[in-house]
Amino acid sequence: xxxxxxxxxLAVDDPLLLPEREVHAELGINWxxxxxxxxxxxxxxxxxxxxxxxxxxxxxxxxxxxxxxxxELHRGRTIASSSWNFxxxxxxxxxxxxxxxxxxxxxxxxxxxxxxxxxxxxSMPRALQKINKAKREGEAVMSAPPFFQSAxxxxxxxxxxxxx
Numbered sequence: 001x002x003x004x005x006x007x008x009x010l011a012v013d014d015p016l017l018l019p020e021r022e023v024h025a026e027l028g029i030n031w032x033x034x035x036x037x038x039x040x041x042x043x044x045x046x047x048x049x050x051x052x053x054x055x056x057x058x059x060x061x062x063x064x065x066x067x068x069x070x071x072e073l074h075r076g077r078t079i080a081s082s083s084w085n086f087x088x089x090x091x092x093x094x095x096x097x098x099x100x101x102x103x104x105x106x107x108x109x110x111x112x113x114x115x116x117x118x119x120x121x122x123s124m125p126r127a128l129q130k131i132n133k134a135k136r137e138g139e140a141v142m143s144a145p146p147f148f149q150s151a152x153x154x155x156x157x158x159x160x161x162x163x164x
Contacts (some may be wrong), residue, residue, distance in 0.1 A: 018043055056095050070099050077106050079142040086146050090159035098141075101156070105141045119143060 025031035051064040060071040068084035091098040125145050141158045144151040151158040
């Protein structure tokens with residue numbers, strides 16, 4: 001009988017738990033989403049989802065329950081709010097352009113899926129990054145893993161600079 005070689009438990013890579021603490025921060029009253037998080041971080045559980053809405057010209061961007069939606073008639077798109085926040089930080093003051101790119105990328109992805117294409121989970125690009133020292137990934141702007149130094153496809157740069 002041969003035993004499996006010793007391996008590293010997956011929990012080794014888990015982040016440390018946040019300490020429990022009393023926090024008196026009320027969203028929209030004495031703490032806002034664009035402020036820095038208190039040193040050490042914290043987790044709080046709310047009784048209901050808090051919507052967050054921003055206007056970009058005539059477009060409304062609404063975030064609630066982990067999803068961000070562009071509320072544009074006939075062209076609205078929804079992506080994970082974590083993806084939206086990550087991308088808008090990298091597209092610095094070019095959110096209008098980012099919305100257009102997300103709409104184009106979503107349409108492209110939907111067409112590819114109709115043809116049978118399926119996206120990789122992040123574990124595959126992460127493994128390739130470790131093995132090949134990859135520094136750039138390119139699939140779709142809203143699903144590109146944030147652990148790459150840059151991402152893009154062809155001439156479209158998702159980050160660090162956005163288009164061009």
